[in-house]
Amino acid sequence: MFMHNKRLMYTVRVSESNPKLGSLMLEQFGGPDGELAAAMRYFTQGVADEDPGRKDMLLDIATEELSHLEVIGSIVAMLCKGARGELAEAAKSEADLFATMTEGGESHTLSLLYGGGPALVNSAGVPWTAAYVDTKGEPTCDLRSNIAAEARAKIIYERLINVTDDPGVKEALGFLMTREIAHQKSFEKALYSIEKNFPPGKLPGDDRFSDTYYDMSQDDDGDGFRGSWNSGPGWEFVDDREKQAAVDGGDGSATVKLGKAQKTALENLSKRTASNPDADPTTGAELGRGMTQH
Ligand code: MN
Ligand code: MN
Numbered sequence: 001m002f003m004h005n006k007r008l009m010y011t012v013r014v015s016e017s018n019p020k021l022g023s024l025m026l027e028q029f030g031g032p033d034g035e036l037a038a039a040m041r042y043f044t045q046g047v048a049d050e051d052p053g054r055k056d057m058l059l060d061i062a063t064e065e066l067s068h069l070e071v072i073g074s075i076v077a078m079l080c081k082g083a084r085g086e087l088a089e090a091a092k093s094e095a096d097l098f099a100t101m102t103e104g105g106e107s108h109t110l111s112l113l114y115g116g117g118p119a120l121v122n123s124a125g126v127p128w129t130a131a132y133v134d135t136k137g138e139p140t141c142d143l144r145s146n147i148a149a150e151a152r153a154k155i156i157y158e159r160l161i162n163v164t165d166d167p168g169v170k171e172a173l174g175f176l177m178t179r180e181i182a183h184q185k186s187f188e189k190a191l192y193s194i195e196k197n198f199p200p201g202k203l204p205g206d207d208r209f210s211d212t213y214y215d216m217s218q219d220d221d222g223d224g225f226r227g228s229w230n231s232g233p234g235w236e237f238v239d240d241r242e243k244q245a246a247v248d249g250g251d252g253s254a255t256v257k258l259g260k261a262q263k264t265a266l267e268n269l270s271k272r273t274a275s276n277p278d279a280d281p282t283t284g285a286e287l288g289r290g291m292t293q294h
Pocket of ligand 1: 153
């Protein structure tokens with residue numbers, strides 16, 4: 001069950017009204033790397049996880065992300081609060097209201113459609129979607145995605161911190177950013193505490209190809225750049241073009257076995273749509289340009 005504590009997880013002290021900044025903050029409210037996406041990601045994983053320790057961690061972090069959603073939503077609400085009253089009560093001249101709402105960002109959409117409250121959209125007004133949640137129900141895969149999701153969330157917070165000089169907003173964003181670092185750490189520990197975590201899932205992969213690096217992008221001098229990602233004892237480096245095609249030893253073509261009726265239908269299709277290399281028909285394009293003679 002969920003219970004609500006009326007105190008925010010981190011105190012939100014916004015210095016002044018700034019609806020434009022508020023619409024930028026929506027990126028972490030209803031955006032792909034935002035708090036709702038994070039909460040739903042870990043919640044969907046947590047309810048299905050069989051491992052009691054990992055299940056508990058996922059539900060702890062999912063619940064914390066909802067608390068972050070409340071903090072970032074409150075930041076948006078405070079940044080828009082002044083403008084919200086002015087708009088609802090027509091407290092300024094039309095021209096002044098128009099200017100405060102349209103001087104950049106999506107704050108006009110936020111104000112007109114959502115009355116200046118936080119909406120489940122990103123900073124460009126795109127509605128939140130469950131497509132942001134990529135849970136697969138396999139911990140060795142989901143934990144890797146969670147590590148990447150926390151890395152992205154950290155970077156978006158870092159950029160938001162860089163665009164505001166409001167000390168209270170900076171401080172609260174700094175907290176939210178820091179928590180994503182802590183989550184990344186938990187997810188990495190949880191991944192590596194599964195002793196067989198690579199490759200993800202159960203099937204081992206075909207060892208003819210699992211330690212091979214195909215040097216597909218070559219310049220005139222031959223080899224591309226080398227590093228630990230493609231050289232050393234763990235790698236077979238293949239730059240011979242001949243050895244990059246039909247690597248299974250087959251002829252590299254695509255075939256399928258078909259029944260008699262399907263074969264006949266395909267032959268008919270092939271006959272009907274065959275091109276005649278000797279034909280040179282006059283086209284509409286030529287007629288339009290006055291080229292009727294060949
Ligand atoms: Mn968060
Ligand atoms: Mn997080």
